[in-house]
Amino acid sequence: MSLIDWFAARRKDQFVGKVSQDTDEGDGLWVKCSECSQVAYRKDLISNCNVCSNCGHHNRINSDERINIIADKNSFEEFDRSLSPTDPLGFKDRRSYADRIKESQAGTGLRDGVVTGICSVNSMPLALAVMDFRFMGGSMGSVVGEKITRIIERATLENFPILIVCASGGARMQEGMLSLMQMAKISGALKKHKEKNLLYMPLLTHPTTGGVTASFAMLGDLILAEPKALIGFAGRRVIEQTLREKLPDNFQTAEYLLAHGFVDVIVKRKDLKDTLTKILKIHGVKELAKTNI
């Protein structure tokens, strides 16, 4: 078995395995919702896009699952799979960065925290970058920055709209200032995309924070968010420490950001593809001939 095949197989396994992590009810047939405690048949939960049928809680999903929801069947063509992180600073805290990378790679079958490519959405082309929170909390290092920049550049060149699904704890501290600079690099690429009057949408999912919020997550022509997703620049605890007062319960939720003018529309996961289709159509994105993708 080649390593790529091994990764592919592993990723397929992860598809189902993930649910149990979020619902801590083991690997059985049944899963308990972490919000409302309703017990559901695992297969039903998965077929409902990992959204609780009782309370509507959106469980975290991985990049594969997200792509399957958005892309037309078999239309997703992945780019830049061959990019892997390195350890530019020789960083070691309680553990070495090199070990953390290996562990995350083995656990996810991914090389780093974002999957990029082009797909079709009801036959319309869409450049896609999907962050995967499983990989070191979706933190943004050089690989994440480079892959997102490349897909934006590709979309700019080929006049494609872009969707970036954000899920990130922020910058990857283990890469020091190189990770901060990815914020600028990606924003620069988005500038060129915007200047060609092409459409860019981030989809903010749980959680979208720190350096990602202070760059591409907030630069959308239209900004979409999943219900109840945590979205913010600074951490809640940091703010509580500075203010020494209690913050509103819905602070930094998608609904809170919507009320303050920083999100255009909150989209339920099961409506995501329909909503994207409508938006792309309204913005004049032409259907591709089937052979193009």
Place this chain on the structure above:
Amino acid sequence: MAKRYLLDFEKPLVELEKQIEQIKELARDSEVDVSQQLLQLETLAARRREEIFKSLTPAQKIQVARHPQRPSTLDFVQMFCDDWIELHGDRNGGDDMALIGGIGSINNRPVLMLGHQKGRDTKENVVRNFGMAKPGGYRKALRLMQHANRFSLPILTFIDTPGAYAGLKAEEQGQGEAIARNLREMFGLKVPIVATVIGEGGSGGALGIGVADRLLMFEHSVYTVASPEACASILWRDAAKAPEAASALKITGKDLLKLGIIDEVLPEPSGGNNWAPLDAGNTLKEAIEKHLNALLQMPEEELIEERYKKFRVLGKFIEANNIEEIYSEIPQKTE
């Protein structure tokens, strides 16, 4: 001169300075000639200071960078130009005193200058919010930069902030959005931008005025993705490990020059910029002149393209189709 604020690693100098003061006082009250002794002690003190400051650890550099008497944005502005006019307001209901800007000229060249502004004491810092700008500050900065763009004024930015302000109002008003917009829009400005980290470069709050054609840093300034304190409490689960984090994060000018992130490290007088602010001013003024002269030769499109490329190449990664070459041990371990 006001009483100098001493950092803990400067304490070995305290005794010497006390002696120097005592001798000076003695000399004032008597006819004794102490010039020889004084010269000796002062030379010794200068040498000690130089030794200490030549081998500062990253954690010590942070202390220098945060020194309350370190020259601030407004100090440099004052040293650079006589015709400075500070401009206020984000045109959206506020004027952030932690991020200031205005117009003036340096050697007869009109420029826009803006930067974070810290206070020297608690009272000033209440007004300046310790140099932590709110969304309105970043929006004011963008407004001024777009103004400079229309009137062909080169932009000089001075970075000196622990970070963008973390607060309820700041979140409500879109701290992330304000910084993000600056990052994107600074890539489109047709005038040269020279940014200098004069003190503390704290994360996104620094970068929010830091997309530039040239990025300079003073010798004891630091620029970091996250404060070593925050980094230590997250990665080490122990805020007391901040000095270790400061070393690991590679935050000094020398480190960042090596990583290709900054263009030049500006030397500081022995003892740091707070010891000889005028020297620091001259150093920075000369550096800015040099870089502006080069940048003003470039056609607008080239300037913008070069700025893009400067950031485009940042990042270190491996690109190899065959992952076995790199991580050959992974399958054996886990299968």
